Amino acid sequence: MWKRIRVLVRKEFLQVLRNPRTRILLIVPPIMQLMIFGFAANLDIENARVAFFDRDNTPQSRALRAAFDASPYFEVTDDLDTEAQLQKVLDSGKVLAAIRILPGFARDLARNTEPAQVQVLVDGTNSNNASIVSGYANRLIAGFRQSGATPDLTQTRVWFNPELKSRYYFIPGVAMNILTIITMMLTALALVREREIGTMEQLMVSPLAPSELIIGKTLPFVAIGFLQFFLILTVAKLVFGVPVRGSIFLLILAVALYLLTTLGSGVLISTISKTQQQAVLSVFLYFMPVFMFSGFTFPVRNMPDAVRWIANINPQRYFIDILRGVFLKGSGIDVLWEPMAVLAGIGILVLGTSILRFHRQLD
Amino acid sequence: MPDTMVTLRNLVRRFGDFVAVDNVSLDVAKGEVFGFLGPNGAGKSTTIRILCGLIAPTSGTAKVAGFEVGPESEQIRRHIGYMSQKFSLYDDLSVEENIEFFGGLYGVEGERLQQRKQYVLEMAGLTTKRNEITAMLAGGWKQRLALGCAILHEPPVLFLDEPTSGVDPIARRQFWDLIYGLSEAGSTIFVTTHYMEEAEYCNRIALMYKGRMIALGTPSELKRERNLPSMEEVFIQSIEKEDAKEEAKA
16 A cells, blocks of 8 residues: 555656646745745834924923934924924825824923823824824833823733734744645645546556545645745744744644645545646635635634634634744643644544545546 | 456446446457447447446446456456556656556566566667657657556556557557557457457457447458448448437337
């Protein structure tokens, strides 16, 4: 049995590595995604341009201006004298926010009985940027007041990713995406190709059993999946400085469980696709909703009930939780056993169903 | 090994309302080159696919190399070679890699694999092209490589499903020389074709039409019985008779 599987695995590797199309598939998407999400797709705000409209004009108000300018998050680009100018800089999009200090700011600050009068006017056309900028500005102003007098009531301290680098948040997700596309696509293509060129029949009249065929056809992609995962892990750590605080063994286990679902989906897609083109389209058709409902970009808890229900059977949702948990929080099995168990359940279900369907199709 | 290598008894295969194989019974002796003749859609490929265990019969029984089709399919697979009309090889692998892969599937390894590989390369005339990618080979070579891959494990029974479709007459002639060689060495060969001149090459032929076997015998018998000079005319006359019978019934 294992001899035949070994022969099949060897042939599969030869084909994957020889075919220019699959070779590109192995190298280009991982690098591109890592570059895009590591460098380009950055939700962080650095040096946000702000305008300053100081109507108090006291040493205190000027100190606040200096505090903004000194912060790495802000850069004061405009000093305004009139309301009209304020309107203009926001309208033109020249600045992301304007800070307006009302008369009496220094006096209120000194009295410390009522809140000092500062307004932060934020350009809300990009809601994400707006909330980040207003958050930073509020923190800075709160800090400024606190250093002057009595401490504030609330203090925010961010755990796990204190600098709120979006890169830390994205890269575990990139690892998941690449793993998904590559293993699912290659499995589906490898099976459909055999049928397309007629070799599937040739295999079925040989002593190769259907179970050996499935194992021999998926094992190479398990290996490739792991290889890619470690590649991404290395780049994430060395190039982007993403911390890996948890156990590597836990990560390996999670990847293995997750691969059950992607290989299963790959086999399933091969049973509904007649040609390789159909298989490629099906992979993307499957991938888009699964990706959208994974919590990679949009938090699942903000979704409407019906959608959340769908998200709850989405393997990516659990995998990304585990990945972020292990990467950023250093969570152990004591916390992660639940998503791991669900992931294993989904994996066995998907792979089982697909193997059954595959068997039935051979008869 | 039994003297009768392939046996069909009242074999029927239906696809919905369509009867692809209609109550066919026949025996093929060891070492025979048995031709399965008929127009497209006559049920030739379906019969071969049943005998190879690719599809199940609706009713009736069949035996290959002494093993029952269905319950003993696993043993059958070790004792047959199968070559389809598509010459199912891996185009992106080299000649040698194809041979090694199919050898490995059948457990041909080590010294025996080297011997068999050499034999197949020589037989197919591919000794100097062993490292070439299969996609680059011309039709005749591909066909002979496909045959070679199907006989690496020296199967006692060989099924060839339209093995000569799409190759030139010279390559076809060479191919039949190979078939005779295998038959002389003791292999039983079950071959489908719709080339009439190829029918003459077979020891015995069955004429298939609309799922039924309408004639069975050696080419000379069939010609003599009908007093016709060629297989082509035997073929046409038999089919016309069959159509006339059906019309009369209707």
